[in-house]
Amino acid sequence: xxxxxxxxxxxxxxxxxxxxxxxxxxxxxxxxxxxxxxxxxxxxxxxxxxxxxxxxxxxxxxxxxxxxxxxxxxxxxxxxxxxxxxxxxxxxxxxxxxxxxxxxxxxxxxxxxxxxxxxxxxxxxxxx
Numbered sequence: 432x433x434x435x436x437x438x439x440x441x442x443x444x445x446x447x448x449x450x451x452x453x454x455x456x457x458x459x460x461x462x463x464x465x466x467x468x469x470x471x472x473x474x475x476x477x478x479x480x481x482x483x484x485x486x487x488x489x490x491x492x493x494x495x496x497x498x499x500x501x502x503x504x505x506x507x508x509x510x511x512x513x514x515x516x517x518x519x520x521x522x523x524x525x526x527x528x529x530x531x532x533x534x535x536x537x538x539x540x541x542x543x544x545x546x547x548x549x550x551x552x553x554x555x556x557x558x559x
Contacts, residue, residue: 436499457555
């Protein structure tokens with residue numbers, strides 16, 4: 432089974448469940464970051480604990496990228512945050528093709544995408 436990892440800003444992470452489910456129906460293993468803490472819980476942590484949590488999330492996501500055949504950036508309205516930007520760089524450093532939902536207004540990032548997939552079925556076709 433082919434595997435895709437979805438990189439997504441925390442503000443859009445709730446939208447990923449339907450994508451992961453549909454990709455599985457199409458025979459694609461999809462991994463997406465899982466929020467362990469609510470925003471309120473995270474905000475209640477000390478600065479040191481917030482840094483630790485962020486580092487753990489980054490390391491876990493890098494491990495998912497290592498196992499993936501393809502990386503997909505879920506970027507509604509072209510939005511890509513700092514963490515996703517770092518994940519794109521990590522994926523490219525590992526020679527993983529990176530696709531996005533939409534073009535990026537930042538040309539320096541946009542030129543790095545192998546292409547765009549406007550829906551789940553189109554993403555599945557890229558990997559199968």
